[in-house]
Amino acid sequence: MSDWTEVGLVGGIGPGEHRLVDVDGTPIVVCNVGGEFFAIEDVCTHDGGRLTGGCIAGDEIECPRHGARFSLRTGEALCAPAYEPTATFPVRVEDGIVYTRDDRWDD
Numbered sequence: 001m002s003d004w005t006e007v008g009l010v011g012g013i014g015p016g017e018h019r020l021v022d023v024d025g026t027p028i029v030v031c032n033v034g035g036e037f038f039a040i041e042d043v044c045t046h047d048g049g050r051l052t053g054g055c056i057a058g059d060e061i062e063c064p065r066h067g068a069r070f071s072l073r074t075g076e077a078l079c080a081p082a083y084e085p086t087a088t089f090p091v092r093v094e095d096g097i098v099y100t101r102d103d104r105w106d107d
């Protein structure tokens, strides 16, 4: 099973903010949505742009390049020009610290 990677202190990622972490070579954006944390791969499926720096509205993040939006909960592409989902990852909060991990290849 993949290891959890520390993202940061809960209080260090405020509502509407996000933080980029590298998890074994995979860039993952962890977003705070009203106190709930979600993790999504920092890759837009339209043209490989980065979602880092994109506007977060509700539980959606907008790609800063051409405006595709993705669900932070499911990774689903919500509007053109992206049609394929991007990956989402589990998040754990323990003792005031946020963790995520890339579980795509776990058995």
Ligand code: FES
Binding pocket: 044, 045, 046, 047, 048, 049, 050, 063, 064, 065, 066, 067, 068, 081, 082
């Ligand atoms: S690279 Fe994200 S919308 Fe084009």
